[in-house]
Amino acid sequence: MAHITTGVEYGLHCLFYLVGPLEGKQSASARDLAELQGVPVEYVAKLFTKLKKAGLVLASEGVGGGFRLARPAESITVLEVVEAIEGKKPLFDCQEIRGRCAVFNGRPPTWATRGTCSIHAVMLEAEAQMRKVLASYSLADIANSLTCKAPANYSREVAKWLNG
Amino acid sequence: MAHITTGVEYGLHCLFYLVGPLEGKQSASARDLAELQGVPVEYVAKLFTKLKKAGLVLASEGVGGGFRLARPAESITVLEVVEAIEGKKPLFDCQEIRGRCAVFNGRPPTWATRGTCSIHAVMLEAEAQMRKVLASYSLADIANSLTCKAPANYSREVAKWLNG
DNA sequence: GGAAATCTACTCGGATACCGCGTGTCCGAGTTATGGTGG
DNA sequence: CCACCATAACTCGGACACGCGGTATCCGAGTAGATTTCC
Numbered sequence: 001m002a003h004i005t006t007g008v009e010y011g012l013h014c015l016f017y018l019v020g021p022l023e024g025k026q027s028a029s030a031r032d033l034a035e036l037q038g039v040p041v042e043y044v045a046k047l048f049t050k051l052k053k054a055g056l057v058l059a060s061e062g063v064g065g066g067f068r069l070a071r072p073a074e075s076i077t078v079l080e081v082v083e084a085i086e087g088k089k090p091l092f093d094c095q096e097i098r099g100r101c102a103v104f105n106g107r108p109p110t111w112a113t114r115g116t117c118s119i120h121a122v123m124l125e126a127e128a129q130m131r132k133v134l135a136s137y138s139l140a141d142i143a144n145s146l147t148c149k150a151p152a153n154y155s156r157e158v159a160k161w162l163n164g
Numbered sequence: 165m166a167h168i169t170t171g172v173e174y175g176l177h178c179l180f181y182l183v184g185p186l187e188g189k190q191s192a193s194a195r196d197l198a199e200l201q202g203v204p205v206e207y208v209a210k211l212f213t214k215l216k217k218a219g220l221v222l223a224s225e226g227v228g229g230g231f232r233l234a235r236p237a238e239s240i241t242v243l244e245v246v247e248a249i250e251g252k253k254p255l256f257d258c259q260e261i262r263g264r265c266a267v268f269n270g271r272p273p274t275w276a277t278r279g280t281c282s283i284h285a286v287m288l289e290a291e292a293q294m295r296k297v298l299a300s301y302s303l304a305d306i307a308n309s310l311t312c313k314a315p316a317n318y319s320r321e322v323a324k325w326l327n328g
Numbered sequence: 329g330g331a332a333a334t335c336t337a338c339t340c341g342g343a344t345a346c347c348g349c350g351t352g353t354c355c356g357a358g359t360t361a362t363g364g365t366g367g
Numbered sequence: 368c369c370a371c372c373a374t375a376a377c378t379c380g381g382a383c384a385c386g387c388g389g390t391a392t393c394c395g396a397g398t399a400g401a402t403t404t405c406c
Contacts, residue, residue: 001349003167004256004287005389012283013261029338038264043391049340062399063337078286086389091294092168097177098310100202103321111313118309119176122242123168126297130255133290145282146262149275157267165388169350193377207352213379226360227376250350 008085010039011047012142015081017158018057019073019143027066032162047085054084073143079134091130092123172249174203175211176306179245181322182221183237183307191230196326211249218248237307243298255294256287 014033034044048067051057056076057067069076094117099108116124147155178197198208212231215221220240221231233240258281263272280288311319 001165001389002254002257006259007389009256009259009261009283031338036266037261038266039261040391042393045339046341046391052340059339060399061339061397063401065338065399067339078283090166092173093166095170095173097173097201097203101322102200102202103318103325111315114313118306119173119242122298122301122306126294129293129297130290133293134286137286142282142286149278151275154267158265161267165350171350195377204352206354209378210352210380216379223378224360225358225378228361229359229377231378 003089003091004082005086007043007047008082010034010037010044011051011081011085012078012139013037013039014044014048015051015057015069015076015139016143016146018067018069019139020155027060027068028162029066032066036158036161050085051081054080056080056084069139073140074138076139077135078137078139078142079131081139082134091127092120094120094123167253167255168246169250171207171211172246174198174201174208175215175245175249176242176303177201177203178208178212179215179221179233179240179303180307180310182231182233183303184319191224191232192326193230196230200322200325215245215248218244220244220248233303237304238302240303241299242301242303242306243295245303246298255291256284258284258287 014030014037017033017036018028030045030048031041034041048057048059052059052067055070058070059065059067096113096117098117099113101108101112104112178194178201181197181200182192194209194212195205198205212221212223216223216231219234222234223229223231260277260281262281263277265272265276268276
């Protein structure tokens with residue numbers, strides 16, 4: 001199991017279809033987004049409730065309802081999507097082993113537990129660099145690199161599928 | 165569960181006690197290292213078999229045997245320890261969802277699957293930055309910052325505990 | 329014909345099952361030093 | 368005194384149980400638009 005989960009992957013792929021004018025439709029339902037990509041429908045619906053709680057998408061209920069981006073795609077970073085879906089789970093959680101040394105007899109001195117653990121500090125720095133990369137890309141960035149590869153009629157084909 | 169596991173934490177803490185001359189002893193057994201820090205003995209033994217396979221430590225069998233570093237601590241990076249213990253597990257594993265789009269009817273065109281997925285590319289860059297940090301620290305670096313905090317007689321106390 | 333009731337399709341939220349993997353434990357096999365025994 | 372054997376402590380490797388969390392599914396409740404019914 002990877003640290004960045006399949007749920008994030010599903011969520012990101014679905015969000016890309018919400019970038020842009022959607023060819024007449026202003027929102028797409030979770031079912032359509034899921035079936036369009038061959039991923040579990042109910043699971044995607046669950047992901048979108050998290051995205052809504054995080055304020056990244058807006059939901060419209062009832063028939064013809066669905067989701068649309070709450071903000072312009074340029075202002076939504078990949079990091080926000082990751083944290084919305086899987087929460088702020090740390091890359092490494094320190095067990096504070098340094099204070100368990102047997103010579104302390106269960107009473108670690110203050111010098112042993114002061115500040116952050118040296119190992120933990122390295123991991124925190126690694127995590128910060130990782131998140132920095134994720135925060136440097138927006139939904140619009142990735143959507144652009146996707147539509148650059150696709151032929152011009154692809155978005156029309158997708159819109160036709162969504163309406164049909 | 166974090167991406168960098170508890171096993172790595174145990175392994176690193178144990179390895180730090182193998183940095184330096186060990187005050188007369190030239191190796192320490194897995195049992196001593198584990199009990200010194202109050203962590204599961206058998207589990208640490210398992211970790212050290214992985215460290216040995218990776219060529220980071222040398223084992224001497226029989227009574228009074230144990231482990232010692234296979235190379236100078238300055239040349240062993242944190243990244244090597246992480247990969248030795250938990251293997252090269254990716255930060256993110258791409259499911260190639262881009263090729264599943266329903267409008268392809270199960271036959272994705274070549275433009276859709278050429279090169280690396282745009283999402284995957286971002287994740288790979290994030291992973292590379294993370295690993296870059298882990299590779300920039302050696303066992304000696306962290307061991308130094310630990311012994312800087314400890315008083316002078318701490319290493320003697322540890323040596324006494326290991327021998328007694 | 330218009331208003332109200334019904335129906336349908338959707339979102340929302342919780343409950344639950346499944347399963348892979350990290351964690352931890354146990355056991356047997358092989359190895360080496362130590363201590364004891366017999367020639 | 369020396370060679371041989373038994374014992375103890377260790378490493379090695381595999382097998383296995385447990386629990387957590389990600390993945391996936393199902394179901395009931397609530398809502399909004401479409402359809403039908405009734406006056």
